[in-house]
Amino acid sequence: MADVARLAGVAISTVSRALANPGRVNEKTRAKINAAARQLGYTPNAMARGLRVGKSNIIMIILPGSLYYGASQVIPQVLQSINKSLIQGGYNLMIANLDRDEVSERHILDLAFGGSVRGAIILSSKLPEVDGRSLANSGLPIVSMLLDMSDAGLQSVVTNDREAVRDVTAELIRLGHRRFFYLAGPEGNYHDVERYGGVLEALDAAGLSEDLVHRSGGHLDYQHGFDIGVQAADDFAELTEKPTAVIATSDDMAISFVSRIQRTGLSIPGDLSVVSFDGSPVCEFCSPPLSTIKQPVEEMGRAAVDLLLDAIDQRQTTATVRTVIRSSLILRESVGSPKS
Amino acid sequence: MADVARLAGVAISTVSRALANPGRVNEKTRAKINAAARQLGYTPNAMARGLRVGKSNIIMIILPGSLYYGASQVIPQVLQSINKSLIQGGYNLMIANLDRDEVSERHILDLAFGGSVRGAIILSSKLPEVDGRSLANSGLPIVSMLLDMSDAGLQSVVTNDREAVRDVTAELIRLGHRRFFYLAGPEGNYHDVERYGGVLEALDAAGLSEDLVHRSGGHLDYQHGFDIGVQAADDFAELTEKPTAVIATSDDMAISFVSRIQRTGLSIPGDLSVVSFDGSPVCEFCSPPLSTIKQPVEEMGRAAVDLLLDAIDQRQTTATVRTVIRSSLILRESVGSPKS
DNA sequence: TTGTACGCGTTATCAA
DNA sequence: TTGATAACGCGTACAA
Numbered sequence: 001m002a003d004v005a006r007l008a009g010v011a012i013s014t015v016s017r018a019l020a021n022p023g024r025v026n027e028k029t030r031a032k033i034n035a036a037a038r039q040l041g042y043t044p045n046a047m048a049r050g051l052r053v054g055k056s057n058i059i060m061i062i063l064p065g066s067l068y069y070g071a072s073q074v075i076p077q078v079l080q081s082i083n084k085s086l087i088q089g090g091y092n093l094m095i096a097n098l099d100r101d102e103v104s105e106r107h108i109l110d111l112a113f114g115g116s117v118r119g120a121i122i123l124s125s126k127l128p129e130v131d132g133r134s135l136a137n138s139g140l141p142i143v144s145m146l147l148d149m150s151d152a153g154l155q156s157v158v159t160n161d162r163e164a165v166r167d168v169t170a171e172l173i174r175l176g177h178r179r180f181f182y183l184a185g186p187e188g189n190y191h192d193v194e195r196y197g198g199v200l201e202a203l204d205a206a207g208l209s210e211d212l213v214h215r216s217g218g219h220l221d222y223q224h225g226f227d228i229g230v231q232a233a234d235d236f237a238e239l240t241e242k243p244t245a246v247i248a249t250s251d252d253m254a255i256s257f258v259s260r261i262q263r264t265g266l267s268i269p270g271d272l273s274v275v276s277f278d279g280s281p282v283c284e285f286c287s288p289p290l291s292t293i294k295q296p297v298e299e300m301g302r303a304a305v306d307l308l309l310d311a312i313d314q315r316q317t318t319a320t321v322r323t324v325i326r327s328s329l330i331l332r333e334s335v336g337s338p339k340s
Numbered sequence: 341m342a343d344v345a346r347l348a349g350v351a352i353s354t355v356s357r358a359l360a361n362p363g364r365v366n367e368k369t370r371a372k373i374n375a376a377a378r379q380l381g382y383t384p385n386a387m388a389r390g391l392r393v394g395k396s397n398i399i400m401i402i403l404p405g406s407l408y409y410g411a412s413q414v415i416p417q418v419l420q421s422i423n424k425s426l427i428q429g430g431y432n433l434m435i436a437n438l439d440r441d442e443v444s445e446r447h448i449l450d451l452a453f454g455g456s457v458r459g460a461i462i463l464s465s466k467l468p469e470v471d472g473r474s475l476a477n478s479g480l481p482i483v484s485m486l487l488d489m490s491d492a493g494l495q496s497v498v499t500n501d502r503e504a505v506r507d508v509t510a511e512l513i514r515l516g517h518r519r520f521f522y523l524a525g526p527e528g529n530y531h532d533v534e535r536y537g538g539v540l541e542a543l544d545a546a547g548l549s550e551d552l553v554h555r556s557g558g559h560l561d562y563q564h565g566f567d568i569g570v571q572a573a574d575d576f577a578e579l580t581e582k583p584t585a586v587i588a589t590s591d592d593m594a595i596s597f598v599s600r601i602q603r604t605g606l607s608i609p610g611d612l613s614v615v616s617f618d619g620s621p622v623c624e625f626c627s628p629p630l631s632t633i634k635q636p637v638e639e640m641g642r643a644a645v646d647l648l649l650d651a652i653d654q655r656q657t658t659a660t661v662r663t664v665i666r667s668s669l670i671l672r673e674s675v676g677s678p679k680s
Numbered sequence: 681t682t683g684t685a686c687g688c689g690t691t692a693t694c695a696a
Numbered sequence: 697t698t699g700a701t702a703a704c705g706c707g708t709a710c711a712a
Contacts, residue, residue: 001689011699016691026697041473043453047396048689050387051704058434076416083435087447092456094398095423095433107427113383115705116432133381226621252622259625281566282592285599287627341705351683356707366681388705391688455689 008036060117064124065099081301112138119308141311145304147190150321157304157323164293164327165198172245173206175337180213183248187218225252233260244338248276269336289332296325348376400457404464405439421641438464452478459648481651485644487530490661497644497663504633504667505538512585513546515677520553523588527558565592573600584678588616609676629672636665
């Protein structure tokens with residue numbers, strides 16, 4: 001910066017202003033400074049700036065190690081969407097992985113308390129906390145995405161899992177289905193609770209017993225989506241009274257389940273209707289094309305970033321702590337009426 | 341840090357040493373200092389440290405905007421693998437998107453020249469360059485991954501696309517296939533050149549004419565993998581002399597192509613054999629299960645990080661500029677002999 | 681083994 | 697509108 005100042009014939013502080021706060025410097029001197037900077041190939045040092053202003057321009061996204069590239073291909077779209085919004089706001093995106101070990105928790109806490117990051121978007125249900133340091137009271141703005149953590153006081157951007165599953169179950173009931181097969185992801189997990197809850201609500205509303213739904217899976221994490229479907233198919237084979245409709249909590253498990261089930265000679269939707277969750281593009285090209293509840297990941301990403309930047313800029317911290325963005329059901333040939 | 345020093349009854353510099361260079365301080369005072377630090381919930385400021393030592397601990401990965409979540413689900417695994425290796429080395433991963441606009445180039449150059457990052461892994465064929473600043477002479481260690489950029493002097497970690505496609509084509513020829521349908525991604529792209537080159541090499545080696553292969557696609561980017569397959573199916577329908585084998589350059593396009601082709605009444609592998617590239621897990625559950633060339637993305641990620649950290653640490657900059665990690669063919673039911 | 685003192689490259693304050 | 701100067705929090709000579 002000193003070099004630029006010398007070349008432009010001004011003081012260092014003027015260069016700083018011209019570059020960081022262009023409005024507060026004469027247009028002509030600013031031109032001189034910009035020319036000098038370009039000529040010297042000068043770029044301001046981000047760490048020095050960060051140190052001085054006491055702020056980083058990096059946002060971290062905290063991904064739970066286990067669902068990283070499970071959750072059926074949702075993560076890359078989340079990253080894409082979030083990064084795009086952040087860059088427009090002048091921020092950069094850093095990836096942080098939260099596993100079940102203390103090392104990764106400590107790592108994230110170091111990032112948070114060491115001033116490396118300005119805010120966080122978290123996709124995990126657990127907030128890092130070690131040795132009295134806790135992400136919750138790091139002072140960092142945090143937004144939860146996919147999972148509702150408004151109980152913990154976090155702004156949360158979620159989709160209406162429960163309602164979406166309730167509606168699709170109601171539709172299956174309307175079509176005449178009375179026995180259901182529910183394919184669970186990680187058990188007790190927020191998504192599991194919500195989605196299974198939606199199934200039960202629909203049954204209750206129709207005056208049907210909750211015993212009509214058989215749960216399968218629940219002991220593997222999202223990363224093993226395909227494995228869950230494979231095991232569920234074995235599970236299905238054991239059943240004496242066969243369900244006529246399957247509700248899967250991710251496209252991956254639906255796809256592998258369907259593949260295995262078809263091998264046993266059952267046809268879809270003739271013998272069995274199938275609907276799943278996520279909205280992966282590949283569902284359109286399965287045979288039969290798979291019905292799926294599409295998560296609005298791009299919109300959720302944008303919303304999460306908006307909330308985070310609002311919190312950072314102290315723009316009125318929205319009172320609503322829970323932002324719900326609706327899923328949409330894509331109905332395809334995998335769903336039909338049961339044989340009578 | 342001053343607070344910690346006061347509480348521990350030592351000088352600030354001793355605290356600094358104890359935390360950043362534990363070997364150079366008495367064990368007992370170090371314990372005192374650690375205790376004080378923990379009690380105060382102290383975490384060293386990363387930007388101040390970075391400024392002082394003149395080094396960041398952030399690595400950026402440069403993703404081309406257009407293939408971001410195309411390339412059939414390869415990217416999330418790349419990120420996962422790279423991030424894991426980086427964290428072990430004490431580094432953090434930042435995401436940077438390189439689109440075709442000057443804004444994103446400038447953004448990346450600011451990161452590089454502003455001292456924000458310590459090195460870069462690039463998955464794009466274009467090095468940002470604007471106003472005389474160029475990533476190539478930023479002084480930053482750079483490793484290219486997926487694409488061979490050794491011509492530009494960059495350490496490159498790639499798989500043996502050409503050879504893998506050559507081998508699988510040779511296998512198809514051995515099975516009796518004589519007419520081929522090649523499904524291209526972005527035309528002229530490194531992968532296209534290599535993979536198509538592999539097809540031609542196999543034909544040449546078998547003494548067959550290059551006219552036996554029909555190229556389809558090539559005008560859309562990877563992000564539209566499924567669309568490419570759909571259009572290719574239309575293209576296929578126009579052909580008077582039907583090929584008996586399809587070589588697709590990504591699983592996505594193979595999947596949508598197969599879906600559409602089956603609707604026209606053709607059967608796979610009876611009428612048409614299909615093999616594709618990437619090794620997506622979903623291929624196992626297609627009907628029929630899809631043969632695919634699996635890219636060793638995890639290994640490639642690890643190798644890229646190793647090379648990058650070597651370059652950063654000035655450990656002898658490996659003379660070999662091109663690291664090849666072999667793909668493996670997963671042969672499934674989508675491939676068979678042609679009808680005679 | 682520990683302490684003193686300086687400087688890394690910025691920006692903010694204040695005065696001119 | 698511009699310039700001089702202090703300070704952000706740390707690491708590292710160098711001296712003790």
